[in-house]
Amino acid sequence: MQGRNGGKLNDLVVRFANVNGTGSASANYLFTKSIFRMGIPVTPKNIFPSNIQGLPTWYEVRVSEKGYLGRRDGVDIMVCVNPQSMRKDVDCVKPGGYFIYDSTKALHPEFIRKDISYLGIPLMEMCNKEFSDPRQRQLFKNIMYVGAIAALLDIETGVFRELFEEQFKGKEKLITPNLKALNMGIEYVQKNFKYPLDIRVERRDLVKNSIMIDGNSACALGGVYGGATVVAWYPITPSTAVAEAFHGYAEDLRTDKATGKKNFAVVQAEDELAALGMVLGASWNGARSFTATSGPGISLMSEFLGLGYFAEIPAVVIDVQRTGPSTGMPTRSQQSDILKAAYASHGDTKNILLLPSNPKECFEMTADALDLAEFFQTPVLVMTDLDLGMNDHMSEPLEWNDKRKYNRGKVLNAVDLEKIERYGRFLDPDNDGVGYRTIPGTHPTKGAYVTRGTSHDEYAVYTEESDAYVKNIDRILKKFHTAKDKVPQPQLYQKKNNSDTGIIFFGTTTYSALEAIDMMRDKGIVLDALRLKAFPFNKTVTDFIDAHKRVFIVEQNRDAQMRSLILIEACSDGSKLVPVLNYDGLPITAENIVKQVSKAIGIPKSTLKIEN
Amino acid sequence: MSYYRPAFRHPNLPANELGYTVEHYEGGLSTLCAGCGHDSITAAIVQACFEDNIEPSKVAKISGIGCSSKTPAYFLNSAHGFNSVHGRMPSVATGANLANRDLIYIGISGDGDTASIGMGQFVHCIRRNLNMVYIVMNNGCYGLTKGQDSATADQGSKSKAGSVNMFHAIDLASLAIELGATFVAQSFSGDKAQLVPLVKAAIKHNGFAFINVISPCVTFNNNVGSTKSYDYVRQHVEATSTIDFVPPAATITANYEQGSTKQLKMHDGTVIALHKLEQDWDPFDKLSAMTAMHKATIKGELLTGLLYMEEESSDLHSLLQTSTRPLNALSEAELCPGSKILEEINAGLR
Numbered sequence: 001m002q003g004r005n006g007g008k009l010n011d012l013v014v015r016f017a018n019v020n021g022t023g024s025a026s027a028n029y030l031f032t033k034s035i036f037r038m039g040i041p042v043t044p045k046n047i048f049p050s051n052i053q054g055l056p057t058w059y060e061v062r063v064s065e066k067g068y069l070g071r072r073d074g075v076d077i078m079v080c081v082n083p084q085s086m087r088k089d090v091d092c093v094k095p096g097g098y099f100i101y102d103s104t105k106a107l108h109p110e111f112i113r114k115d116i117s118y119l120g121i122p123l124m125e126m127c128n129k130e131f132s133d134p135r136q137r138q139l140f141k142n143i144m145y146v147g148a149i150a151a152l153l154d155i156e157t158g159v160f161r162e163l164f165e166e167q168f169k170g171k172e173k174l175i176t177p178n179l180k181a182l183n184m185g186i187e188y189v190q191k192n193f194k195y196p197l198d199i200r201v202e203r204r205d206l207v208k209n210s211i212m213i214d215g216n217s218a219c220a221l222g223g224v225y226g227g228a229t230v231v232a233w234y235p236i237t238p239s240t241a242v243a244e245a246f247h248g249y250a251e252d253l254r255t256d257k258a259t260g261k262k263n264f265a266v267v268q269a270e271d272e273l274a275a276l277g278m279v280l281g282a283s284w285n286g287a288r289s290f291t292a293t294s295g296p297g298i299s300l301m302s303e304f305l306g307l308g309y310f311a312e313i314p315a316v317v318i319d320v321q322r323t324g325p326s327t328g329m330p331t332r333s334q335q336s337d338i339l340k341a342a343y344a345s346h347g348d349t350k351n352i353l354l355l356p357s358n359p360k361e362c363f364e365m366t367a368d369a370l371d372l373a374e375f376f377q378t379p380v381l382v383m384t385d386l387d388l389g390m391n392d393h394m395s396e397p398l399e400w401n402d403k404r405k406y407n408r409g410k411v412l413n414a415v416d417l418e419k420i421e422r423y424g425r426f427l428d429p430d431n432d433g434v435g436y437r438t439i440p441g442t443h444p445t446k447g448a449y450v451t452r453g454t455s456h457d458e459y460a461v462y463t464e465e466s467d468a469y470v471k472n473i474d475r476i477l478k479k480f481h482t483a484k485d486k487v488p489q490p491q492l493y494q495k496k497n498n499s500d501t502g503i504i505f506f507g508t509t510t511y512s513a514l515e516a517i518d519m520m521r522d523k524g525i526v527l528d529a530l531r532l533k534a535f536p537f538n539k540t541v542t543d544f545i546d547a548h549k550r551v552f553i554v555e556q557n558r559d560a561q562m563r564s565l566i567l568i569e570a571c572s573d574g575s576k577l578v579p580v581l582n583y584d585g586l587p588i589t590a591e592n593i594v595k596q597v598s599k600a601i602g603i604p605k606s607t608l609k610i611e612n
Numbered sequence: 613m614s615y616y617r618p619a620f621r622h623p624n625l626p627a628n629e630l631g632y633t634v635e636h637y638e639g640g641l642s643t644l645c646a647g648c649g650h651d652s653i654t655a656a657i658v659q660a661c662f663e664d665n666i667e668p669s670k671v672a673k674i675s676g677i678g679c680s681s682k683t684p685a686y687f688l689n690s691a692h693g694f695n696s697v698h699g700r701m702p703s704v705a706t707g708a709n710l711a712n713r714d715l716i717y718i719g720i721s722g723d724g725d726t727a728s729i730g731m732g733q734f735v736h737c738i739r740r741n742l743n744m745v746y747i748v749m750n751n752g753c754y755g756l757t758k759g760q761d762s763a764t765a766d767q768g769s770k771s772k773a774g775s776v777n778m779f780h781a782i783d784l785a786s787l788a789i790e791l792g793a794t795f796v797a798q799s800f801s802g803d804k805a806q807l808v809p810l811v812k813a814a815i816k817h818n819g820f821a822f823i824n825v826i827s828p829c830v831t832f833n834n835n836v837g838s839t840k841s842y843d844y845v846r847q848h849v850e851a852t853s854t855i856d857f858v859p860p861a862a863t864i865t866a867n868y869e870q871g872s873t874k875q876l877k878m879h880d881g882t883v884i885a886l887h888k889l890e891q892d893w894d895p896f897d898k899l900s901a902m903t904a905m906h907k908a909t910i911k912g913e914l915l916t917g918l919l920y921m922e923e924e925s926s927d928l929h930s931l932l933q934t935s936t937r938p939l940n941a942l943s944e945a946e947l948c949p950g951s952k953i954l955e956e957i958n959a960g961l962r
Contacts, residue, residue: 211961227947229939265710270736274703281707286940397958440692450693
């Protein structure tokens with residue numbers, strides 16, 4: 001969309017280059033929230049180091065009138081408050097873009113590019129003059145640059161007043177100095193530059209009733225609403241906030257005001273192994289329970305995942321994926337635990353995976369996972385990632401249907417047990433692979449058995465008989481087949497197929513994949529699209545692949561793990577599955593997808609209008 | 613091992629207050645070696661639960677992996693059991709206990725399962741003062757893999773094959789006291805008279821109750837030169853005390869010598885009388901208990917009995933202030949805040 005000076009309106013990327021540990025996060029969030037409050041779709045990405053203080057950190061905000069929420073290549077406006085990373089920060093600005101910097105010190109000539117504009121603001125000088133406390137100087141410098149960028153982009157000042165009032169409710173005396181710092185930034189721009197810029201924003205009504213929330217908080221709420229009572233976890237980026245947010249919400253929503261007694265228990269375990277052990281113990285004993293972790297935790301939990309699978313105990317694991325292998329890049333995003341999670345543990349195992357792509361689905365799928373784990377008596381992994389978990393996302397509001405009832409699965413109570421001559425834990429009376437379990441303490445004489453990770457017969461008795469082993473392990477596989485149509489179903493983006501080329505994606509790749517499909521359509525190339533929402537795959541997935549000559553599979557890992565999983569489980573002809581990959585730790589962009597798809601299809605780059 | 617247990621029982625087997633005979637407390641047939649110390653411990657658990665009128669279905673039996681961890685299948689058939697993975701019994705017990713605070717949790721582990729692969733979980737379970745009975749059937753070796761030394765094997769102890777253990781032993785009982793365990797006992801599988809009341813007291817203790825039971829491995833570690841053989845343990849065992857149980861309502865009469873008997877009020881109101889045999893040791897004073905244990909180690913003795921106990925102890929549930937009703941019994945209405953509150957949460961995120 002063109003602005004009044006021929007520039008762009010409500011379509012821009014601003015990147016803030018900060019030093020971590022300087023309080024920039026709240027100032028940057030203030031900026032994002034101001035755009036959101038003006039009714040314009042916005043998506044922020046935190047690009048941060050595995051460090052607490054002193055290293056470069058970036059906050060990238062994309063504003064998109066069209067509502068595209070993926071990352072976009074190229075920075076229109078760089079707000080550089082960190083000299084450490086200046087070389088890189090100057091270089092990433094698009095030609096015609098702006099470089100805003102602290103001009104308290106003169107910019108070294110080596111940072112001057114002819115194709116971008118420089119807007120120097122003496123932030124430190126102004127701040128030191130106005131504020132004496134060193135911490136205040138640092139914090140208000142951040143607010144000051146928000147003021148400057150607000151003036152440059154034409155953000156309404158009233159929005160900030162509103163946001164400050166909300167933020168400092170109960171601490172009203174903080175409102176005035178914050179507004180003052182903001183105005184210092186605004187006034188400096190008004191006095192010294194032509195404003196607003198040709199790249200700017202304008203109020204719209206596109207946000208409607210959307211919310212801004214991170215996926216970790218949404219998962220936590222899903223746990224609260226889904227009835228989880230025991231949460232065991234071990235701190236690991238980027239999943240830590242899931243357990244912490246659960247604890248926070250549960251303190252508010254599940255504590256008896258009169259007695260202080262809590263309808264939940266949160267335990268910070270000694271490691272990830274213990275965390276999952278606690279989840280299995282609690283689930284075995286009839287409580288809903290989950291843990292949250294990331295790749296290294298999944299590796300450690302593998303043994304217990306196998307126990308859950310073979311002993312048939314419900315368990316929910318939220319895997320907020322990060323860049324591997326090993327410690328990898330702990331603060332960068334990837335979708336690289338797919339294969340590991342799907343087949344976690346030694347021996348023949350297959351685990352149910354749910355694949356949320358936005359906070360609303362994080363909420364729903366965490367609650368769904370608690371139902372599915374109990375129904376199928378098996379571990380269920382909710383595969384989010386750092387991008388979804390730790391960044392704020394514009395999302396449809398969270399919804400809970402009060403008529404929804406928890407599906408506690410097949411559990412026999414004392415009355416049921418009275419009617420049974422001999423209870424067999426691993427019989428398959430319904431022919432769906434799922435047996436009936438009993439909770440310890442249910443009946444004085446009936447229904448007890450020993451749960452074990454060793455081979456057992458239908459009555460849970462230890463056995464090394466080959467026939468009994470095969471019968472049991474085959475029944476467990478039957479359960480997995482039953483699950484195909486009970487897990488969240490894949491989403492098709494067309495009523496009927498319009499092309500011989502398809503594209504499959506999942507999770508946080510969705511935002512950019514949908515944008516890429518639009519970009520391709522603009523060039524006359526139609527792609528039929530399918531979004532995976534769970535593993536095991538059902539017939540919709542196989543039909544989609546069968547109906548297309550070529551299917552692109554977009555994902556964020558090096559080894560095309562989802563492609564491999566599809567190849568193993570749902571496709572007989574691998575030659576038609578074309579990987580589209582991004583694994584640099586940053587969320588994939590639509591431009592990247594378009595480039596890779598175009599190259600594979602054979603469209604000359606020149607015919608595609610890609611800006612970068 | 614036995615292949616067969618006759619179904620015939622004495623027709624006049626006495627019943628306990630619940631109307632159950634001891635048969636109701638038995639489990640499946642043991643597959644351990646004939647003469648294994650673990651079977652004696654299992655028998656002590658059976659007797660303790662029978663005599664103390666424990667409802668078997670209100671017990672959860674949880675174990676790790678190894679010979680010892682097989683035993684939950686051999687007692688309390690009406691109780692659910694969970695034979696989990698190696699060294700991870702404490703975490704499974706923690707989760708189970710959090711889900712339902714009303715059951716009695718008996719954790720069974722071995723010296724490999726606890727002192728090596730499971731050391732981390734053992735340590736942290738103690739820190740949390742989980743309300744459970746934690747029994748280590750300690751034979752100083754890995755039985756199921758044919759007799760390798762474990763971390764509790766004494767330095768200088770000789771294996772069946774003749775090799776001498778060169779490493780220091782981990783003393784689990786001392787470690788447990790050091791880490792803040794609120795009930796620590798030690799016993800010998802061959803001393804049922806001591807073990808039965810210890811199991812009873814451990815069940816009644818509100819918090820983490822640890823019993824380290826030396827339980828000789830007849831097949832791999834019962835040879836001359838081993839410090840965990842029946843003969844060696846019998847010669848070096850030093851009982852610190854004996855325990856009597858006084859039913860809750862009964863009048864307590866001072867039958868014992870002044871100064872040598874202490875009456876302890878347990879969580880459920882039961883009183884136990886502890887008769888001290890060692891004079892220079894106070895089981896309610898951590899320092900004194902530790903000193904006595906270290907002295908015994910230097911003398912090459914195995915101190916048994918209730919070594920240390922805190923009468924007032926806050927278990928994990930009281931620390932976390934969890935609901936007095938078991939978490940697994942809470943209804944959907946109590947757990948799900950509903951759509952109206954979700955709307956408020958949404959409003960705060962706009």
